[in-house]
């Protein structure tokens with residue numbers, strides 16, 4: 001970060017503006033909006049600028065710039081097209097530790113003007129550090145259309161209730177939860193639709209009736225998708241940004257985790273195969289404990305929380321403790337990996353249904369119904385099946401599935417390390433012995449796998465003919 005964004009309180013502070021033309025006028029307008037006392041020094045001051053100064057207790061001096069003008073100034077802005085003069089002003093200001101901005105000359109600036117979205121008292125400043133001001137302005141235009149004009153109103157009303165809320169709720173956390181609820185809920189919606197009076201009455205009631213000691217938090221069970229943060233839903237992102245505590249699994253990618261609220265406590269509760277970092281009951285207890293403290297708890301899982309994610313079990317515990325929750329679906333591995341491998345899970349010519357199956361076999365003897373799994377015209381997707389691939393394949397063949405059925409492994413799907421290995425039910429396990437694709441990996445079985453050759457569009461292909469055995473044979 002080359003610049004630290006700060007918001008300057010400049011009301012009635014003295015600022016020197018060098019230059020009297022249009023550029024100076026634009027800067028003067030901004031300064032006056034912030035209540036600054038502006039002194040302009042220039043050989044010529046345009047009428048509009050002079051009027052602005054007259055209306056805002058500013059003053060102008062017609063003449064030559066000299067360093068003594070910097071005395072008592074908190075900021076200086078040079079809006080001249082005289083390079084030598086700009087250099088001199090820069091030198092004089094920095095020598096006196098006065099922040100300086102030379103318009104359109106980033107190398108002579110110690111601060112820059114951001115593009116501004118003004119919803120006073122809410123103000124957003126966007127800066128590219130002087131390197132791409134057009135980009136900053138484009139972003140500003142987007143925000144202008146996206147942030148309701150009445151955000152300012154919302155902020156003013158919140159401000160007028162601030163002291164009351166402070167008295168009512170003693171802890172910072174209670175106050176934050178209260179405000180987040182107000183600013184994103186029904187009250188905010190009323191203000192946006194112009195029903196300010198109703199909103200104010202509701203807010204007053206909410207302050208009077210809330211019980212600060214017994215504010216129960218909420219749990220958001222969120223599907224973090226397969227890893228690429230762009231595959232998150234808007235809702236997942238919004239709730240992740242509100243988290244006080246985040247409990248996350250091993251499958252949640254760092255890039256996704258990075259999008260949680262900066263101040264949130266991140267707790268890893270991941271499970272590696274056969275090695276539970278925190279047992280399931282421990283996770284359930286943690287969720288309850290944090291929510292009962294009034295926290296907003298994000299339970300972040302890879303893929304979709306309701307597909308081999310134990311999401312249901314966690315919600316049952318919350319329900320038993322009367323803790324409110326929301327569930328946000330995520331893109332499950334089957335969907336993500338097949339899409340990124342160019343393998344449509346259904347196809348009118350090859351598969352009319354698809355089954356998501358766990359590949360984890362208890363005690364190496366399966367409780368799966370293989371007779372059902374071998375039905376034709378369906379695609380099978382095995383989760384957690386990399387280590388049981390040899391058994392899965394032979395069981396399917398044993399129960400009547402042809403050994404020639406196309407099959408694929410998609411490893412680390414959607415990531416830049418994605419690898420796809422294709423073969424048949426009879427050959428895939430042997431190929432994998434050599435290829436050693438890494439977990440997490442998904443196995444897809446069915447005629448649709450043949451489409452991969454034509455539709456593949458992402459990631460790396462592992463070609464069977466290039467595979468050499470992992471242990472050299474003698």
Ligand code: SAH
Pocket residue numbers: 226227251301302303304305306307308309331332333334337382383384385410411412413414415439440441442443
């Ligand atoms: N709830 C998750 C699944 C959890 S089970 C979901 O909906 O996706 C864990 C299994 O998911 C892994 O063993 C693997 O089979 C699969 N998996 C998850 N992410 C994957 C990825 N990026 N690439 C390949 N397989 C993945």
